Amino acid sequence: MPTEKKRIQKDIVIIGAGMAGLTAALYAGRMNLSVLVLENALVGGQIANATGIENYPGLPNVAGKDLIATVQQQAESFGAVVDEFDMIEKVSLQEDRKIVETESCIYEAGSVIIASGMERRKLPLPEERKYAGKGVHYCELCDGHLYQDKVIAVMGGGNAAVDAANFLTKYAKKLYLLHRSKLRADESAQEKLRSNEKVEILLETEVTALKGEKRLESVEVLDKATGEKKELAIDGIFVNIGVTPNTALFQADIKLAEDGRIVAGEDCRTNIPGVFAAGDVRHKEVRQLTTAAADGTIAAILAEKYLAQIRKGK
Structure with a gap:
């Protein structure tokens, strides 16, 4: 018989370890939340491949992998856990306790931030x-x-x-x-x-x-x-001929735009309470490294507020 998967409780599960996901982890960790970041490819997403970034404020020229490594270290220093080896099999987001099931574990979280980015066409x-x-x-x-x-x-x-x-x-x-x-x-x-x-x-x-x-x-x-x-x-x-958003896991629960990205406003809120979208996976006009970081910041802060309201209601 197959071994029953371990169930693990988290405050926030973040799906995707690009700039948006890692920034969200950094902010959520600083707010003393238990945070897990799941990534099924390279940490950093597409930006990790950039050899020289010249338009990130405060850093005249930085390699993508170095910038991402720094943000990851910051997030982990505040307790966030980054797991890039446990593939997500399915999610269930409609209930108060969100379920993210991987190959080895079932995670229950009060909030989920989707920062799954895109993959090359x-x-x-x-x-x-x-x-x-x-x-x-x-x-x-x-x-x-x-x-x-x-x-x-x-x-x-x-x-x-x-x-x-x-x-x-x-x-x-x-x-x-x-x-x-x-x-x-x-x-x-x-x-x-x-x-x-x-x-x-x-x-x-x-x-x-x-x-x-x-x-x-x-x-x-x-x-x-x-x-x-x-x-x-x-x-x-x-x-390198374009990208498609990584939203297949969420089609049953989350409202998507015609281009396949997640419908969420500048507050990063999706159609499901407690679920936020950040970074390139969110339907928006401008997609830059700085806007990904901004999305991650907003999503984490509003996720913390959502969790506080839930706790207060109970």
């Missing part, structure tokens, strides 16, 4: 599955080291793609940046990439096919301006 080609992990990658921080002195391509034109390309130049013998239109990344990041002699930027270019025997060996690309197709010999491609 998969390359929309039929061969993607064949080469996933065998030349097609979505995390340069995880897999970039596999391509020391190799030819690397990065697909995408936003900040995430250009940051990834700048990061991967430390490994690449040659690096292509491929994008179907103009670059949208910050000018400073673009300039850094353009000044690197290893880099060739191909705009108005679409990847139309992946090729190789047991692993990726080349990509077929289309020059949209001329209609010409050609093949680029590469060892790996890192894909």
